[in-house]
Amino acid sequence: MNNNNAPSHDATDIDFSWQPPATFNFASDVVDRWAADPSKLALIAENAKGAQQTYSFAEVAKQSCQLANLLKDSGIVQGDRVIVMLPRIPQWQIAMVAVLRMGAIPIPCITMLTTKDLDYRASHAGVKGVITTSAECAKFDDISGIPTRICVGDAPAGWTSLSEAKALPANFPAAVVGINDAAIIYYTSGSTGSPKGVTHASRALWAWENSAEHWLQLNPSDRIWCTADTGWSKAGTSILFGPWSRGSAVLFYDGPFEPAKRFDLLSRHQVTCFCAAATELRQLVLEDASGYDLSHLRQTVSAGESVNPEILTRWKTLTGTDVLDGYGQTETLMTITNRPGRPIKAGSMGRPLPGINIAVRTSDGEAKPISATGELLIGLPNPQVMLSYWQDPERTAGTRIELNGKEWFATGDNVEIDSDGYVFFTGRADDIINSSGYRIGPQEVENALSSHPAVKECAVVGIPDEERGELVKAWVTLKNGTEGDEALIKELQNHVKASTAPYKYPRRIAFTDELPKTVTGKIRRNILREQN
Structure with a gap:
């Protein structure tokens, strides 16, 4: 399958086609293959007490x-x-x-x-x-x-x-x-x-080498540190299956999140590729990293939640590396990324990886590959896309649709694909806010709020309103030493109006010590809607 639905930067995407083997066992086909060299480093493990093991x-x-x-x-x-x-x-x-x-x-x-x-x-x-x-x-x-x-x-x-x-x-x-x-x-x-x-x-364990090659650009000489938890699918792509398929060594740290410690580990272990969630990066950019040697770090990647443009700029200043934002789901793993050496558009998740065919399902029921807004679709067959939801054929069938004579996997995520094929996340299909006829994606409002110096973290939802259908409401956690009052609410509203289309500004703002999240760290907007 060729990724020829949108403009390409080079021939790699056009020439790519999946060539899966008839059988695949990650243990024998990957681990045992690299094990033929008894000195080949696979893993560096360190804990909070500084004890270290190598494998x-x-x-x-x-x-x-x-x-x-x-x-x-x-x-x-x-x-x-x-x-x-x-x-x-x-x-x-x-x-x-x-x-x-x-x-x-x-x-x-x-x-x-x-x-x-x-x-x-x-x-x-x-x-x-x-x-x-x-x-x-x-x-x-x-x-x-x-x-x-x-x-x-x-x-x-x-x-x-x-x-x-x-x-x-x-x-x-x-x-x-x-x-x-x-x-x-x-x-x-x-x-x-x-x-x-x-x-x-x-086939997915085999195919996940794709993102390790084209997004992470890993090679046998690399050392990657991905901070994802072990139960997350991201750990599979960026701690286990992806890196080891490329022969790269992995840093594994068992300890709490401490910004200074993050930079210490990056420096001491000469990490070349760092993968962290946007939540971590927001904290790391506030740290003074001038005392650490980050000369080995050649790139940083992030996935799971969009990285605010403000963070991209701060991280580049701090480390000298771009943050290559990417998009994937548990059902598909990494499918759309910003890739090394390619132009980056602020706020974009990038473009499809080789072998990934995408379109959007528009409001008129068409599948359009570029210059369109709607639900993101991934072309089938594709080895990265899930086999099924375990023992749940009804839910599985709900993810497959036929449009334009082709079968697609429906992601449930709303995006905009511009004329160059860059993809911009606008929110989950059920997160879109409809206010006075305007469809408002919460991510853009969150990006605007996050760029204000007082904001530590935020989430935006739509709440019922008799006049407008829905109002935009923001839940905001503040940085230490900042007091949430009516004056700050007005300041934040004006800040959003100045940062994006004025109709998107949050007409309601509530301050909270902590946002409700799932065990995987995603904000539970459904809980916030119930607290309107």
Whole structure:
């Protein structure tokens, strides 16, 4: 499939076509391949106390084989679903590779999940095994139906210690996994309705090298640090599958967010590619980084939420690198990015990666590739797009549409594609505010508010209004030392009027100490709407 629906900057996009193999097992086809060089560095792990460990690909291959044998001896077979709930410790990569090596299906989970969250996942996916730390084992005490329980650390009754794997063989015949077989499940945050089990086929694990090559531009000599949590799909693309497919070493830090510490780690470990959410970058640009050597850093990328233009400028001044914003979903992973060496348009998520065919569904029901506004569509077939929502054919079918004689994946995100093919996010399909006939995307209002020096973070929603249908309301958290009063409300409103079209300004502003968020850090606008 060629990405020929929009103007290209060079021949790379036009000449690109997917060539997936018939089978793919990440453990044998990627990890074991790099492990042929016993000195090839795969992982640098450091914790908050400064303790550091390094792993070669050969060591990851060995330990994942041993864990795969332990899982097999415990009853796990190909196709079984296994929860992997570990913090940012090297056992996470080893566990993920071990489960994949067997042809079992990992379900990565963040450690902030509660027993209720885990019980739902275990029941919904028919989970047969779990790998977690001793600190998290108690969350599974009241969850039945999981016969295999592996613990990192001291194992309580009913659990098997991961340390037992050390006595097992360091080889394991990798399972043959068809390219369209289910390979991994990521659960969405469930901000509306029950969480969805986004199921990706083996073809996606193979295809996620695409963004690592064309967006991150990783090579075997690179070191990447992505700060995403282990249960996020972003960890898959920028901590595990993408970087290791390119032979790059990964920095893994298990510690709290501290701006100065971020720069210290970037400097000491000579990170060449840094990936962080916009929420982090907003804090980092306030730090004095003059005492750190960032000469090895060649690029910074961000995804998950749009990066305000103000942050792009500050980060460039601070580090000398551009922030290459990108767009992806759990269902699709990275599809649209700003790429190295390409012109950047402020506020744009960039252009489609090679192999990604896009259009928008306009209000008149057409699929238009450029100079249009509407719901973002991704052309099918595409190996990066999810196989299905686990055991949910109705929801799955709702993401597929036929337009212009072609099948598309409907993202539910509203965008504008300009005449050059650049994509601008305007909000979720259900976040658009309709006020007095004007359709207002909350992101643009949030960008304007965020550029005010008093604003730490903000979220914009539409609230019911008898006269206008909806009003724009902003919820704002302020930086330390700033008092929220009527004078500041007026100042913020005028600031927005001066920054964007005046009709978009928030007619209501409320100050809050904290915005409601999902476990993956996304703002829960539905909660804010209920607080109108």
